[in-house]
Amino acid sequence: MEAGALQALTEKVLAEHTDSDEVTFLGALFDAGLAWVHWPEGEGGLALEPGVQDVIDSTLDAAGRRPNWMRNPMGVGMVGPAIAQCGRPDQRARHLRRIWTAEDIWCQLFSEPGAGSDVATLATRAVRDGEEWIVNGQKVWTSSAHLASFGLLLARTNPDAPKHRGITAFIVDMQAPGVEVRPLRTMSGTAHFNEVYFTDARVPDSQRVGDVDDGWRLALTTLANERVSIGGVVDARGGGEIGALMDVYREGPRSHVQRDAFVRLWIEAEVLRLSKVRAQSLREAGTPGPEGSILKLADSPLTQRIRAFALHLRGAAGTLVPGYDSGDDSHPVLAFLIAQGFSIAGGTPDIQRNIIGERILGLPSEPRSDRDVPWRDIPCGA
Ligand SMILES: Cc1cc2nc3c(=O)[nH]c(=O)nc-3n(C[C@H](O)[C@H](O)[C@H](O)COP(=O)(O)OP(=O)(O)OC[C@H]3O[C@@H](n4cnc5c(N)ncnc54)[C@H](O)[C@@H]3O)c2cc1C
Structure with missing residues (x-):
């Protein structure tokens, strides 16, 4: 589709929804394929080049519409793209539109007290019990967890595998029993982020995203989108x-x-x-x-x-x-x-510089002593 046609389509949705509430308007954008333009039709996109998203954003901006990710930052900026890429068809059908319209606020349950920059060392455990997983552990710095309906969780499912290979991703209902959110107040006086405790929280296997022990792939997708979003x-x-x-x-x-x-x-x-x-x-x-x-x-x-x-x-x-x-x-x-x-x-800036050094400039990577070591034998693991 030409840039002019894309702009005209965006203007048409804008014109049809001058009096609509925000959820209806955003839903119309999603249905027209203008949410994430490079995704497939029916899933918020038109299967176009990612670069043409700027045509849509500029048109919305000129009409005085604020960027949508501000209403659901974790959902629109990070979790949505991860579910679009790694989620099953039923997960995409259930969640993508409601993420985009911000009917469901999402949070990202990655960082832990002992796993921030090196998030692959995370220690929150998920143990299989029939068609469910039992989750125990603690997350921290979880933005919007106090507002969220759902969270995207990374949990350790195989402590015997090297740290990147024993992680699985799950969709967690933030209101489920065993999920406790405790706000953290920052120096601004507000509580944007939280600690989240899991105590024998049960997550159905149907809410697993991707294969067992293959969660690192989803983590990389999410983190790459987070950098672009921020x-x-x-x-x-x-x-x-x-x-x-x-x-x-x-x-x-x-x-x-x-x-x-x-x-x-x-x-x-x-x-x-x-x-x-x-x-x-x-x-x-x-x-x-x-x-x-x-x-x-x-x-x-x-x-x-x-x-x-x-x-x-x-x-x-x-x-x-x-x-x-x-x-x-x-x-x-x-x-x-x-x-x-x-x-x-x-x-952090140090981590961004490491990525630029290794993946763009081709510099030698940092020495890594734990690459092939089972996670349970890494001293920092809980
Ligand atoms: C406003 C805000 C919102 C956040 N929201 C979320 C969220 O929603 N979900 C979530 O999961 N997390 C969230 N986080 C957590 C964030 O991802 C981590 O704080 C971040 O990854 C750094 O981890 P850390 O705080 O444990 O610091 P550490 O990893 O302990 O780092 C400490 C220092 O060591 C340096 N360092 C560490 N490793 C290296 C290295 N290999 N090379 C050079 N220097 C290094 C770092 O640059 C830093 O200066 C949020 C954080 C903030 C501030």
Whole structure:
């Protein structure tokens, strides 16, 4: 389909849903194949090149629609693509549309107290019991778990296999018995992420995603999409971080120094946006490659600097928070504080540099002493 036709299709859905509520509008986008354009027809896509998604995003942006992933960040940005790629047909039919419309909020249950950057060392156990699995263990930093209907869980199913080969992925009902969510309060005063405890939680085998002990494949798909998703926060068009900064900039008369600083940030954001478009158009398949690490490495510090500058422009008034428990992320000082964690989420800058070094620049990989060692013999395993 030509870019013009895709734009016309997007405008048609927009025109038909000027008065619709958000769920109906998003459902119409999904049904028209405009949700994730590179996926098959009937599953939110039109089986087109991933790069043309920008035509749809630009058209929605011009119409004043906020990016959909903000309503269900884990679901739309990471879990949806993973289920699309690794899920069975019944799992895709049940979950993809509701992820896109944010009728079901999702969380990603990967990190543990002893498994963050090296998530493959995770210790949460899933033991088979007939047609069910019994899950025990603890996850941490689980964004949106307190809001989520479902979580995508990685659990250890074979402790005798090397760490990457004994992991299985499951869809978990977050309201099921044995699943306990405990919020963690951050320095912004809000509780975006949580600890999640599993105590003899039962997960039906029908909710397993992919083959037993093959969960690492799904983990890589999810993490690659996470980097692109987090690496897409800045956007030089109307919306996104730089658009919000523009709104603040226009609030008052500005000095030459402030104008200079603003234009520098704008240029950096535009370069990053174009890099994202180029990375998207280079993608031949649905899963992003290591270029996502470049985007994430550049995006997180730029987002932090944009938000710091917005705070600076507002002066002392910008630091006044309406209440410690306000939970209002749009407030400049809270937005500034929250952005500090963006570099860590989805893999720290060190990890992104390792990926770029090994997979893009072809540098020798880090020495790894645990590659072929059974997970239970690795000292850091629980
Ligand atoms: C805002 C936020 C949201 C999050 N949301 C989620 C979520 O929804 N689900 C989820 O599962 N997780 C989530 N996380 C967790 C996140 O994925 C981890 O924090 C991250 O992977 C780092 O792991 P860690 O905190 O255990 O740090 P560690 O892995 O312990 O790292 C500590 C330090 O060591 C460095 N380091 C580690 N290994 C290497 C290496 N090989 N080479 C060089 N340096 C290295 C790191 O760069 C870091 O500076 C979130 C985190 C944040 C901050």
